[in-house]
Amino acid sequence: MERLWAPWRMSYIRGEEKDDGCVFCLADDAHDERRLVLLRGEHSFIIMNKYPYNNGHLMVAPFRHTADISELNEAEALEMHRFLVLARQILQETMAPHGFNIGINLGVAAGAGIADHLHMHIVPRWSGDTNFMPVFSDVRVVPQHLEETWRHLRKALEGRRP
Numbered sequence: 264m265e266r267l268w269a270p271w272r273m274s275y276i277r278g279e280e281k282d283d284g285c286v287f288c289l290a291d292d293a294h295d296e297r298r299l300v301l302l303r304g305e306h307s308f309i310i311m312n313k314y315p316y317n318n319g320h321l322m323v324a325p326f327r328h329t330a331d332i333s334e335l336n337e338a339e340a341l342e343m344h345r346f347l348v349l350a351r352q353i354l355q356e357t358m359a360p361h362g363f364n365i366g367i368n369l370g371v372a373a374g375a376g377i378a379d380h381l382h383m384h385i386v387p388r389w390s391g392d393t394n395f396m397p398v399f400s401d402v403r404v405v406p407q408h409l410e411e412t413w414r415h416l417r418k419a420l421e422g423r424r425p
Contacts, residue, residue, distance in 0.1 A: 287324045287380040299413050302346070302420050306339040309346050309420075311413055316386050318412060319358050321350045324382035332369065332381055343383065345425030350385050357419045360387035 287310075292303060299311035301321070312320040323346045325339045335343070351363060364386040368375035 285328060285380050286377060287382060288328050289326065296410075296413065299409065301413065301417055302349075302423075304342050304346060304424075306342045307346055309350050311409060311416070312384070313409065315409075316364075317388065317392060319354050319360070319387040319416070321354070321385050321416075322382045323347050323350060323385070324380060328380055330369075330379045330381055332367065335381070342425075347383055347385060349420075349423065349425045353416060353419045353423070354385065354387045357415060358387055361390045362388045364388060 286298075289298070289300065289303075289308065292300070295303075299313060300308055301311060302309040306327070307323055307325045310322050310324065312322055323343050325335060325343060327339065329335070347365065351365070354360060354363070365384065367381070367383050369378075369381075371378045
């Protein structure tokens with residue numbers, strides 16, 4: 264029998280990991296590895312999703328706390344787009360996915376888990392990456408530990424800027 268191990272999921276399922284304040288409001292870079300921040304820019308950053316849909320699920324968010332895409336200034340919007348393109352390049356180079364889901368969920372009704380701080384998702388996809396687990400068990404299997412993925416992607420991003 265094959266065993267599936269995703270220890271970080273149980274805290275999420277039980278609702279035990281509630282951070283005080285906004286998880287996307289990053290005061291400093293002292294805890295970037297713990298918070299899974301991969302790259303900081305002047306106006307935005309790339310961060311791993313702590314509860315990913317797939318291995319390598321990344322997000323791009325502005326430093327400024329806003330929920331409204333129309334409130335982004337040109338510099339924020341441009342840097343976020345450039346970081347999204349860079350994130351896709353790095354994921355393609357390091358993980359060789361067959362495709363990507365890229366999107367923004369605006370508001371709780373649209374599926375935003377954190378509706379009060381705008382963020383973009385980029386999810387690498389592979390042919391056949393879905394199976395019976397999400398359908399029958401409401402569980403998604405992520406094959407690599409988050410910290411290992413963080414180290415792998417962080418190394419690939421060293422010295423890279425969009």
